[in-house]
Amino acid sequence: MILDAKIPAGPLAEKWSKHKFNLKLVNPANKRKYNVIVVGTGLAGASAAASLAELGYNVTAFCFQDSPRRAHSIAAQGGINAAKNYRNDGDSVYRLFYDTIKGGDYRAREGNVYRLAEVSVNIIDQCVAQGVPFAREYGGLLDNRSFGGAQVSRTFYARGQTGQQLLLGAYSALNRQIHEGKVKMYTRTEMLDVVVVDGKAQGIVTRNLVTGAIETHAGHAVLLATGGYGNVFYLSTNAMGCNVTAAWRAHKRGAFFANPCYTQIHPTCIPVTGDHQSKLTLMSESLRNDGRVWAPKTVELAQKLRKGELKVTDLKEEDRDYFLERKYPSFGNLVPRDVASRNAKEVVDEGKGVGASGVAVYLDFAESIARLGEDTVRAKYGNLFDMYYQITDEDPYKVPMRIYPAVHYTMGGLWVDYNLMTTLPGLYCLGEANFSDHGANRLGASALMQGLADGYFVVPYTVGDYLATIGPKPIDTTHPAFAQTKKDVEDRIQQLIALKGTKTVDEYHRELGHIMWEYCGMARSAEGLNKAKGLIAQLKVDFWKNAIVLGENEEFNSSLEKAGRVADFIELGALMIEDALNRTESCGGHFRVESQTEEGEALRDDEHFAYVAAWEYTGEDKPEVLNKEPLVFENVKLTQRSYK
Amino acid sequence: MSDFKQTFNSSLGKKLIMALTGLFLCTFLIVHVGGNLLLFSNDNGYGFNVYANFLTHFPPIEVIAYLLYACILVHALYALILTIGNRKARPIPYASAPKSPTLWSSKNMGLLGSILFLFIVIHMGDFWYHYHNDETMGFKEYRTNLATGMTVATDYRPETADFEHSVTTQGDVEIVRVKDLHARVVSSFSNLWYVILYVIAMGALSFHLLHGFQSAFQTAGWSHKKYKPFVQFVGTWLFAVIIPLAFALMPIVYYFKSL
Amino acid sequence: MNLTLKVWRQKNASTKGAFVTYKADGISADMSFLEMLDVVNEGLIHKGEDPIHFDHDCREGICGMCSLYINGQPHGPKRAITTCQLHMRTFHDGQTITIEPWRAGPFPVIKDLAVDRSAFDRIQRAGGYISVNTGGVPDANEIAISKVLADEAFNSATCIGCGACVAACKNASAMLFVSAKISQFALLPQGQPERYNRAMAMVEQMDKEGFGSCTNTGACEAECPKEISLTNIGRMNRDYFTAKFLKEEEEHKS
Ligand SMILES: Cc1cc2nc3c(=O)[nH]c(=O)nc-3n(C[C@H](O)[C@H](O)[C@H](O)COP(=O)(O)OP(=O)(O)OC[C@H]3O[C@@H](n4cnc5c(N)ncnc54)[C@H](O)[C@@H]3O)c2cc1C
Numbered sequence A: 001m002i003l004d005a006k007i008p009a010g011p012l013a014e015k016w017s018k019h020k021f022n023l024k025l026v027n028p029a030n031k032r033k034y035n036v037i038v039v040g041t042g043l044a045g046a047s048a049a050a051s052l053a054e055l056g057y058n059v060t061a062f063c064f065q066d067s068p069r070r071a072h073s074i075a076a077q078g079g080i081n082a083a084k085n086y087r088n089d090g091d092s093v094y095r096l097f098y099d100t101i102k103g104g105d106y107r108a109r110e111g112n113v114y115r116l117a118e119v120s121v122n123i124i125d126q127c128v129a130q131g132v133p134f135a136r137e138y139g140g141l142l143d144n145r146s147f148g149g150a151q152v153s154r155t156f157y158a159r160g161q162t163g164q165q166l167l168l169g170a171y172s173a174l175n176r177q178i179h180e181g182k183v184k185m186y187t188r189t190e191m192l193d194v195v196v197v198d199g200k201a202q203g204i205v206t207r208n209l210v211t212g213a214i215e216t217h218a219g220h221a222v223l224l225a226t227g228g229y230g231n232v233f234y235l236s237t238n239a240m241g242c243n244v245t246a247a248w249r250a251h252k253r254g255a256f257f258a259n260p261c262y263t264q265i266h267p268t269c270i271p272v273t274g275d276h277q278s279k280l281t282l283m284s285e286s287l288r289n290d291g292r293v294w295a296p297k298t299v300e301l302a303q304k305l306r307k308g309e310l311k312v313t314d315l316k317e318e319d320r321d322y323f324l325e326r327k328y329p330s331f332g333n334l335v336p337r338d339v340a341s342r343n344a345k346e347v348v349d350e351g352k353g354v355g356a357s358g359v360a361v362y363l364d365f366a367e368s369i370a371r372l373g374e375d376t377v378r379a380k381y382g383n384l385f386d387m388y389y390q391i392t393d394e395d396p397y398k399v400p401m402r403i404y405p406a407v408h409y410t411m412g413g414l415w416v417d418y419n420l421m422t423t424l425p426g427l428y429c430l431g432e433a434n435f436s437d438h439g440a441n442r443l444g445a446s447a448l449m450q451g452l453a454d455g456y457f458v459v460p461y462t463v464g465d466y467l468a469t470i471g472p473k474p475i476d477t478t479h480p481a482f483a484q485t486k487k488d489v490e491d492r493i494q495q496l497i498a499l500k501g502t503k504t505v506d507e508y509h510r511e512l513g514h515i516m517w518e519y520c521g522m523a524r525s526a527e528g529l530n531k532a533k534g535l536i537a538q539l540k541v542d543f544w545k546n547a548i549v550l551g552e553n554e555e556f557n558s559s560l561e562k563a564g565r566v567a568d569f570i571e572l573g574a575l576m577i578e579d580a581l582n583r584t585e586s587c588g589g590h591f592r593v594e595s596q597t598e599e600g601e602a603l604r605d606d607e608h609f610a611y612v613a614a615w616e617y618t619g620e621d622k623p624e625v626l627n628k629e630p631l632v633f634e635n636v637k638l639t640q641r642s643y644k
Numbered sequence B: 001m002s003d004f005k006q007t008f009n010s011s012l013g014k015k016l017i018m019a020l021t022g023l024f025l026c027t028f029l030i031v032h033v034g035g036n037l038l039l040f041s042n043d044n045g046y047g048f049n050v051y052a053n054f055l056t057h058f059p060p061i062e063v064i065a066y067l068l069y070a071c072i073l074v075h076a077l078y079a080l081i082l083t084i085g086n087r088k089a090r091p092i093p094y095a096s097a098p099k100s101p102t103l104w105s106s107k108n109m110g111l112l113g114s115i116l117f118l119f120i121v122i123h124m125g126d127f128w129y130h131y132h133n134d135e136t137m138g139f140k141e142y143r144t145n146l147a148t149g150m151t152v153a154t155d156y157r158p159e160t161a162d163f164e165h166s167v168t169t170q171g172d173v174e175i176v177r178v179k180d181l182h183a184r185v186v187s188s189f190s191n192l193w194y195v196i197l198y199v200i201a202m203g204a205l206s207f208h209l210l211h212g213f214q215s216a217f218q219t220a221g222w223s224h225k226k227y228k229p230f231v232q233f234v235g236t237w238l239f240a241v242i243i244p245l246a247f248a249l250m251p252i253v254y255y256f257k258s259l
Numbered sequence C: 001m002n003l004t005l006k007v008w009r010q011k012n013a014s015t016k017g018a019f020v021t022y023k024a025d026g027i028s029a030d031m032s033f034l035e036m037l038d039v040v041n042e043g044l045i046h047k048g049e050d051p052i053h054f055d056h057d058c059r060e061g062i063c064g065m066c067s068l069y070i071n072g073q074p075h076g077p078k079r080a081i082t083t084c085q086l087h088m089r090t091f092h093d094g095q096t097i098t099i100e101p102w103r104a105g106p107f108p109v110i111k112d113l114a115v116d117r118s119a120f121d122r123i124q125r126a127g128g129y130i131s132v133n134t135g136g137v138p139d140a141n142e143i144a145i146s147k148v149l150a151d152e153a154f155n156s157a158t159c160i161g162c163g164a165c166v167a168a169c170k171n172a173s174a175m176l177f178v179s180a181k182i183s184q185f186a187l188l189p190q191g192q193p194e195r196y197n198r199a200m201a202m203v204e205q206m207d208k209e210g211f212g213s214c215t216n217t218g219a220c221e222a223e224c225p226k227e228i229s230l231t232n233i234g235r236m237n238r239d240y241f242t243a244k245f246l247k248e249e250e251e252h253k254s
């Protein structure tokens, strides 16, 4: 299949405005005759649902939490980028565009990224008008900080909870539309399938998580804003409920899945303490501004530290290896996320890891405390230090923090064109769930920007174009596709309920996580990936034989909920491995050990891999088909990243 | 009008009623304790009896007095209404005892208030009721020599049944004849049980006001960082310490005097 | 360490619940409270018993989903954290821990320890927003807001909507939550046009939901994981009475 990304022709800066002009409009009087389904009420979903309802469409929205306000977007700490250039430090739409393309290691579309940078400025205006309490300076204007190694200060923030504040803004806009009756909100409701009528997405099947009721909902268009799938690794910084089910079900109904192997691994998370661990906690990237990363110089020392025979504070200066500063003299501790993560892994693999488990390195503030004083350090990072102390019971003012990388974000997702429509007509995908804007690596503070850009400023225009094309005729819910899809869902649930084996769903999930982390994590090789392929195939078979799923459908059944999600994760895992195997180059968060520079850095292969890998589902247990969307770079020159 | 009704039927409105009636009762306490301090003057009840007479015969004060009784009733009634509503808001109680750190007084306003209400009934029955309705209550005659300032007190038997009070002068001597409430005080406060009841009630008053006074300001929305410490200071020292202590000392002192 | 758990079990909203006692053995001090429950649940599932149901999602103290009343305190004995941030080192070997759901009429139990907090959503819907549509808003820096006000509004905005304030309050009052929401907008210039109507609408909805009345005990403030202060309640009261007694919120029509 030829993938048409529908990127408008013409100069980069004019693409979006020209495109907007070319999009068809729906007659205002007709808007109320359309129903749009929005699945997910994170930043992307809530903003889209509210904006579409404001335009006059009837919206039905869904989330699996008990309130739209609790979507995982709430957890974002750091901030949101926007090319406002309020600091007069040389920022511009073009610079944000360029940084994002380069940061993504040249694996994103120029057109999309430029549009993202362009609308970024409107997002901040919108949020401020809604009452989002961004940090301010004494003069009363908005404060900015530099984030994730960016050379300009373009990050807007609300202390350590930017995500919550932005989401509450979008949630309030959504609430207003619910109040006015334009949005019908379903909480604690999980989407389990897409209804496809004559090749178009025209509805969804949902399960009420409290009562187990399976229902169908019809819409002229269906928007998925269901977030990322980092939980395929079991342990990640994502919330426990984050899942791939909605996207995966859509994939099976015809939406291509793009670049599934692109995963971002964040270098500074609190390390795992044992098998009981259920999730990992992120320590903000900003800590690397003042903390120094190190590990003991020798394996013997590391062993002594692990056994407690030696205290970390007693380790002599010459026995410490500040490996980032050593290897990257000019960027030091501030190298990008993927580089920092990979180096930590290397050190641990060499046996020099610390902590009881040996899977951690130090992030040391002794030097900055000596230089700046404890009070200054407290003022800057106090809340993070407290959070660390709560979890580990160690005082980071006295002993160095222990950190280790953890899965944080997934750049891959459903393939979408410039209009954010998937390969299944009428089905749109926005936010972290799509693949569109971050290439092979996402810059800090850009996910929030993308989610809101998609929801507030892109999809309200592009959906209109599609709706105008199909016309306002009511959806025929008596079409057999509705009943059939509902039955498919019910059958699958019965299959799951019938599982009365010996292993819990969590045990399968954990096992899947181990496989993914080991072979499809920070460093990937053909050998490892091939091995993982076999392991996952086995795991899938085993799951459908030996899993324990308790209870019945007609109740609040967390065991059933999880089982459905893990079953989808297993299938997604297989596809991620397939994708990672196919991409024999290294790029961004995807590091193939076979493809590295002499210095051990990721080596791209632009000649063979400057494309989006969009996978097409062809049937149960049949190999997925790879479709390539070539990436065309007309404005930026592809270069090798170097942080030496 | 229905708008006001709706306002006062809202949870905040009902609370406002509690706060305003409560504060009004607080101001009354200041007047009451001020007057009752006369009990400590060693004048055979002269000052006190004159004061009691003034309170009951000066029309504006009489009006205020009825307002006061109304406030007590409204305060108690709304306390009841709110408490019932609050109970309904938690139909199933917790099994474990709540351990949230809060002031004891703030959690037991209902209990403290009930003690106070009971006390007020007894107290009013004892003094107010008798003062107004007890035919047997005696009178006193105070003869003050205006030149020397010396006062001599004697019992007085009124000539007519509807005698209330009189002030006359005979040369240098001012004769004041009033109902002898003081005697009632003396006799009541010689009863140990009665004294204990008073002291307990004043303890309750102290805790009730420790929370109540500043809480009323919060409820009415008159809370500001700058004035809060002042309100708290007054609430604690004046209303929870000085006033209840002064009230409590009266029966105690009289009890010991009676021994 | 080994613990005894007394857990409230209730199949659904319409059945009666009761406490069931479980042993939690071999618990590590490094576990979070919810991870301890995970371990217990794994054991139950292996035995074919229904696992203990509780709400949770982010497990880092920000989504407001977790909600347990632990030994007489919402979110457990430590201050300013949520249940998911509570670690087992706070408890000692051999301890008995009683775990209950939030108790309030407007928060009916759905299953075991999970309650329905949609009352909070309905209160927010009644007016917890600034009525602006997407697009057509002024440049973000056209509105200057004093840093103090912005910080104060932020303090109110940090509420995660967990409901611990209701759970802690002896009257099951939601005023800390509602006042935090009203305050955030009342403090900011953007919130002024609808300030008084918002206060009235949200209070009215709060009453409709059947929450109790505030008696200023301060249990909510003490238990709030985000340390939302009682000042917000004072502010809400002031705005509400101002709205009701002093402001003209309707046109005069002849
Ligand atoms: C700890 C952490 C910190 C971060 N910090 C930052 C940061 O500082 N800056 C930044 O830019 N980005 C950050 N990110 C990334 C960013 O937060 C997310 O990428 C982004 O918020 C995703 O938004 P979303 O709207 O796409 O999805 P989400 O917010 O995840 O929302 C998904 C929605 O879909 C619903 N849903 C999912 N599946 C179903 C289903 N099957 N049926 C019904 N509903 C469903 C959920 O209920 C939810 O409402 C961070 C991420 C993490 C994990």
Ligand code: SF4
Residues within 6 Å of the ligand: C158, C159, C160, C161, C162, C163, C164, C165, C166, C176, C177, C180, C220, C223, C224, C225, C226, C227, C228
């Ligand atoms: S005010 Fe505090 S306790 Fe109440 S819902 Fe908000 S965060 Fe939770």
Ligand code: FES
Residues within 6 Å of the ligand: C055, C056, C057, C058, C059, C060, C061, C062, C063, C064, C065, C066, C082, C083, C084, C085
């Ligand atoms: S699980 Fe999100 S706050 Fe506890």
